[in-house]
Amino acid sequence: MSKRPLDRRWLYLSLFFAVLIPLLRPIGLPIKVGAWTKTVYDFMDKIGPNDRVFFASDYGPGTAAENKPIGDAVAQHLMRKRAKIITITFTPEGTMYSRAIVDACVAAGYAYGTDVVDLGYLPGGEVGLAAIFSNVKKAVPKDARGTATDTIPLLKGVETIKDFKAIFQVATGVPGPQEYVRQNGAYQVPLTFGMSMNMMTMATAYVQAKQAVGIVPGLQGAAEYESLTGKFGFATIAMDSQSLAYVVYIAAMVMGNVYYFLDKRRGRSG
């Protein structure tokens, strides 16, 4: 193998500065709203004040930087529509993010128990999904605050997932879109996702098959959603950094291939 003139630590430094510099001096490149984000936004815009939304924050701190802005942007939209939000998570660390949504709702004037409820963490992955979809209160006898779900006004009359207007899942792993689509198959409640970009590539098949309404894809999707709602946050701030980071990745790929083809031409291996 020929000698590469660039030490990987220079690459690491260039990535670091590519991320830091736009945070210090924002470039302010325009954010173009894509079709996927618009589809979810238009759907959520039709949600009304008495409609219950099953809001699942199925991610942990490992991917919160990408997933939390999506959840926050959509939650802000639902709050503007005064939708009833029932939060839950099937990932242990997701409880903190569910709680953050509830706190934001309460700060916006929502009454806990009547307008918003936190059902906490439900173990079992896909089995947990199957259980709660078929019988909400049996699967979760107490909410995250220890109140019996039988006594919560917002859950009065709620039996199965069909008593919800929509499902919105912020996903990063398992259970993910495949599990939600599978378990929702018998109920056909409109299903929307917000997910990391790498998961999104697997979920487009479900959207095309009309098994899901749409996807808010990654941090860029969150920035697009923020521009639609007018409530700007971390996603918008991060766009310039993300763009320059991509330039570094692409430059590294191009450089590596240039050396590869030059080596090939010189007749050396690899």
Place this chain on the structure above:
Amino acid sequence: MRREIPVFMGSTIGAIIIADYYVRVPWISTVAKELLDWTLILSAFALVLASINLVRKHVKSIAKSESTAPYSVLLLVVLAAFAFTGIAVGTTSASFRFLFDSILEPVSSSLMGTIGFYFLSAAYRTFRARNLEATLLLVAAVVVMLGRSTIGTFIWPGANGAAEWLLDVPNTAANRGIIIGAALGLVSAAVRLLLGIDRSYLGEE
């Protein structure tokens, strides 16, 4: 009999759960919902089991004075802090939140973020357009990166559309094929399991 009874249990439970999905019989529905509920309880026990296992492993490490013993002590202290605070004070308490915000969140997100650097190193050292297929892969990666960034759409206004097309058309076709193939695999694996042909989950004889 030590293996036959669990296999019979598994097959019966599987039959009830599957039947519940396709037929509407009140007693099957009631039993199925109860079984689902029991599994949630067992899943919670599994979480407890995993933690006890971890504690045992690290207590052994400390007892044997292994080189990582001091770190094992730290692990057990942090584990105890989270467990005690969550159980005794509550998972919705400010102190539990303090532990989460100061330890779990920063370390977890930092470690996941380091992968970006390894990805960058791999992009420079190993992502080579050696043949048609590798070239297709790299071109698709570049188009998606350009299309999903503000600078990409600034330089090339069609980048967003190109990325969306890549994800909506060829990517959807490929993943659909994979989903269908995976579904066939899932069906065959599940049927083997429920019929007792695959007994690997029972452990050793």
Place this chain on the structure above:
Amino acid sequence: MSTSVVVWIAGIMTLAAYSFLYKDNPFFKIAEFSLVGAGSGYALALGWKNITDKLLTPLSKGNLILLVPAALGLLLLTKLSKRTAWLARYPMAVLVSLGASVALRAAVRTDFLQQIRATMLPLNSINNIIIVAGTIGVVSYFFFTLGVDSQARGSVSRLGRWVMMIAFGSQLGSAAAVRTSLFIGRVDFVFRTWLGIVK
């Protein structure tokens, strides 16, 4: 610069975690082992809450049928000893068979039939042709038993491979997006929330 204890601990732990990029060192190990302990303790606390809410509280109110999952749960804990581990087969049978059957019953409809139906598109646009041909090509690629020596099948499989390469490239680009976002989050935390350099 922040004066919050939480922010300072989080900032130091962040630097400790990233120190691995230079080389493995004791600070990184502190972060690594703390994470493992934290994750496990967190899960233990939530697991216990679920056991209390779904088992102990209803049991104390007289729901005696729950003695069955209680017994199964305790049997699961026998896995800790090699001598008694065989007793854990009963709860494992329940867990595994339930998981398999819950996925199986729905997969036939959602992952198989509905996906095939969605592939039945009119061949009146280039996109539809690519989706249909691509899906058939990819499924054909994973067929290792029938028509292995057929030239026609070989061509279809090759098309499937090309389509998969485009999909994997899309995933590669997307993976870069995810990791970058996570790093941006930490840089923002360190330089804005902790050090106050970014305003």
